[in-house]
Amino acid sequence: MIAPDLTPPLAPKPASARTPILSVERLTVESHDGTTRRAIVDGLSFDLGEGEILGLVGESGSGKTMACRALMRLLTSPNLSISADAIRTGGRDISKLGEADFAKVRGREMGMIFQNPSSHLDPVMRIGEQIAETVRIAKGASRREAKAEAVEILRQVGIPDPVARAEAYAHEFSGGMRQRAMIAVALASDPKILIADEPTTALDVTVQAQVLRLLKDLRDKRGMSLIFITHDLGVVAQLCDQIAVLYAGRLCEKGPVRQVLRHPRHRYTAGLIACQPGGDAGLRRLRTIDGQPPSPFAMPPGCRFHPRCSHATERCRSEQPRLVPFDPGEVAACFHPVGDPSGLGVPA
Numbered sequence: 001m002i003a004p005d006l007t008p009p010l011a012p013k014p015a016s017a018r019t020p021i022l023s024v025e026r027l028t029v030e031s032h033d034g035t036t037r038r039a040i041v042d043g044l045s046f047d048l049g050e051g052e053i054l055g056l057v058g059e060s061g062s063g064k065t066m067a068c069r070a071l072m073r074l075l076t077s078p079n080l081s082i083s084a085d086a087i088r089t090g091g092r093d094i095s096k097l098g099e100a101d102f103a104k105v106r107g108r109e110m111g112m113i114f115q116n117p118s119s120h121l122d123p124v125m126r127i128g129e130q131i132a133e134t135v136r137i138a139k140g141a142s143r144r145e146a147k148a149e150a151v152e153i154l155r156q157v158g159i160p161d162p163v164a165r166a167e168a169y170a171h172e173f174s175g176g177m178r179q180r181a182m183i184a185v186a187l188a189s190d191p192k193i194l195i196a197d198e199p200t201t202a203l204d205v206t207v208q209a210q211v212l213r214l215l216k217d218l219r220d221k222r223g224m225s226l227i228f229i230t231h232d233l234g235v236v237a238q239l240c241d242q243i244a245v246l247y248a249g250r251l252c253e254k255g256p257v258r259q260v261l262r263h264p265r266h267r268y269t270a271g272l273i274a275c276q277p278g279g280d281a282g283l284r285r286l287r288t289i290d291g292q293p294p295s296p297f298a299m300p301p302g303c304r305f306h307p308r309c310s311h312a313t314e315r316c317r318s319e320q321p322r323l324v325p326f327d328p329g330e331v332a333a334c335f336h337p338v339g340d341p342s343g344l345g346v347p348a
């Protein structure tokens with residue numbers, strides 16, 4: 001196996017990345033069964049800069065998909081509820097919008113792409129029509145204008161012979177081309193923010209690299225901002241400017257990718273990095289963090305990571321750590337962070 005390179009590229013992040021285009025304050029997703037409420041996503045706050053790519057990472061079940069679907073109001077299960085102090089974009093708090101107004105935000109301001117394009121593309125509608133339909137609704141374009149723009153978007157996402165491919169159906173595309181087609185549908189309404197939920201996980205390595213390059217190009221050319229959900233820190237290192245690490249529904253660390261991957265502060269982030277193949281020099285077998293993430297039905301008190309943390313103390317078992325600033329632009333919620341010279345932990 002080729003060890004992934006966790007060294008982030010040296011290119012500086014774009015200057016525009018400092019202005020938040022999205023500001024999320026205490027986003028919470030709760031499940032309820034009539035008597036009990038459980039926070040699956042628990043008070044998640046973060047900013048996404050204009051033209052910035054934020055990598056959202058964490059083990060399976062940590063709440064990455066829930067958080068992003070909640071942002072898009074795409075959680076349909078009746079036992080789930082979403083709340084937030086505020087979700088600001090485009091100069092207003094979209095968490096307070098009614099459904100009809102929010103429907104205009106979804107797609108036009110924030111788009112989302114998924115791991116499995118087949119379940120999000122219409123199997124009986126030509127790809128070009130699907131894109132043109134979205135262009136017509138979003139921009140009020142005529143049929144002819146929308147058709148021409150659909151071809152242009154297919155060209156932009158790297159579909160060869162876009163005039164002919166616009167007439168094809170999703171099943172006539174290869175996996176990588178289907179993923180590009182789904183990206184094209186999402187781009188049709190020209191969103192400022194694109195949320196990508198593990199869009200390359202099902203693709204082979206070469207096609208994966210092509211789709212990642214495409215997403216980076218879209219950021220560079222359109223100035224779009226991206227939230228990229230992944231398990232792969234190698235991808236985060238190559239693609240993202242910022243990283244946010246979720247554990248059991250809570251944000252445990254966030255900061256510039258280069259800084260966090262080189263000097264993680266939270267013990268969980270350090271564990272994830274050590275688990276990447278090649279993350280620990282000379283390691284032959286893939287390491288895993290001992291133990292399992294907690295079930296939402298039995299969240300431990302204090303720091304949710306404490307049962308798996310070899311540095312945990314009584315304080316970690318009883319008190320929930322707050323996010324505190326470390327290096328510039330970095331926050332972490334850990335009482336005994338990596339590199340704490342005193343060894344005494346973060347003061348209360």
Ligand SMILES: Nc1ncnc2c1ncn2[C@@H]1O[C@H](COP(=O)(O)OP(=O)(O)OP(=O)(O)O)[C@@H](O)[C@H]1O
Pocket residue numbers: 031040058059060061062063064065066067077079080296
């Ligand atoms: N309808 C539901 N009701 C209650 N809990 C749910 C529901 N759907 C999902 N969950 C739980 O929410 C938690 C978070 O799931 P989510 O899919 O967001 O995790 P994830 O970090 O995206 O994982 P993965 O990387 O595997 O996609 C999981 O424990 C999951 O079992």
